[in-house]
Amino acid sequence: MLGIEHPVVQGGMQWVGLAELASAVSNAGGLGIITALTQPTPGDLLKEIERCREMTDKPFAVNLTILPTIKPVPYDDYAQAIVDSGVKIVETAGRNPEPYLPRFKAAGIKIIHKCTSIRHSLKAQKIGCDMVSVDGFECAGHPGEDDITNLILLPLAARRLKIPFLASGGFGDGRGLAAALALGADGINMGTRFMATKEAPIHQNVKQKMVDASELDTSLIYRTLRNTARVFKNSVAEQVLEIEAQPGQTKFEDIQPLVQGLKGRELFDDGDLDKGIWSAGMVVGLIDDIPSCEELITRIVDEAEEIIQQRLGNMLNA
Ligand SMILES: Cc1cc2nc3c(=O)[nH]c(=O)nc-3n(C[C@H](O)[C@H](O)[C@H](O)COP(=O)(O)O)c2cc1C
Numbered sequence: 629m630l631g632i633e634h635p636v637v638q639g640g641m642q643w644v645g646l647a648e649l650a651s652a653v654s655n656a657g658g659l660g661i662i663t664a665l666t667q668p669t670p671g672d673l674l675k676e677i678e679r680c681r682e683m684t685d686k687p688f689a690v691n692l693t694i695l696p697t698i699k700p701v702p703y704d705d706y707a708q709a710i711v712d713s714g715v716k717i718v719e720t721a722g723r724n725p726e727p728y729l730p731r732f733k734a735a736g737i738k739i740i741h742k743c744t745s746i747r748h749s750l751k752a753q754k755i756g757c758d759m760v761s762v763d764g765f766e767c768a769g770h771p772g773e774d775d776i777t778n779l780i781l782l783p784l785a786a787r788r789l790k791i792p793f794l795a796s797g798g799f800g801d802g803r804g805l806a807a808a809l810a811l812g813a814d815g816i817n818m819g820t821r822f823m824a825t826k827e828a829p830i831h832q833n834v835k836q837k838m839v840d841a842s843e844l845d846t847s848l849i850y851r852t853l854r855n856t857a858r859v860f861k862n863s864v865a866e867q868v869l870e871i872e873a874q875p876g877q878t879k880f881e882d883i884q885p886l887v888q889g890l891k892g893r894e895l896f897d898d899g900d901l902d903k904g905i906w907s908a909g910m911v912v913g914l915i916d917d918i919p920s921c922e923e924l925i926t927r928i929v930d931e932a933e934e935i936i937q938q939r940l941g942n943m944l945n946a
Contacts, residue, residue: 636805637816638819640663648829652826652827653925654686657686665706670709674709677690690719694725695722711737717737719742741761742760742761744767764795764797767858767909768859770857772856778795794817795813796817801931809932820911822921824839824915824917826919837901838860844861846912849868852872857905892904
């Protein structure tokens, strides 16, 4: 359906999903994704898509994340820019993408909706999405409030969905890919693992920090606001958690100065690891190196093939 060689997708990532990374993933046979809202205007998004086209002739997608924001976002104009660009795959996330579907469908665009629950996956199927990305509790960014891990979510998705689906959250190696396929998914979607690649357009300090980290190094912030986010456990995340632990309802204004999106962007640029917060998933515990996207995808696919053919095949033949 996506016209790609390997069942490996790079999820949309604010400040990270630029043409450099998306094209590297697509050139390696996966599906790279440019993040629409990383571009300041819909016009800049069109330019970024053009830049990506200069770097790859393989399919790539655009992520449109529809979330409540402090500053209003011209979502309609971003959606129109995607249509005008001629890109044929969109990853939507956050709120219900229904208002944009007729326009995407009319342009022959395939829609992958990313969501964190079975009920939202079923809704996405019902409104006409072509595929869903099922984002388990392990994932970086917004895991939702149900706290269901992929070991439960994926088999449920396999039982209940008729459309294909990707396993997202916690994937980073061939074992994960083989497991996702065994659990019924058609491929994997990775965010955190792709941050620690040569082509990810972020400071080396961030990549190295993730290599050094363990599976215990993420924090769940904004729980008290029912807008949970899984981020790297740094001093800023700890401060947010201290504020959230105080008696009474947390007010976003109390934490806003700590978590401004632009500080996260600066952190990615200058490598000052305690400048703000950044999304990261539990899979940091499985990241030991900083390969190119080509090396990473080839390794994941080779490992998965070996597990399926050798380890599992031998068990059957024993
Ligand atoms: C730095 C970073 C930024 C992200 N930004 C977005 C975003 O803007 N929109 C979105 O839909 N998902 C975003 N995600 C989530 C990823 O697309 C993906 O769903 C998630 O990372 C999967 O979990 P994993 O990190 O365990 O692979 C982000 C993830 C990371 C690591």
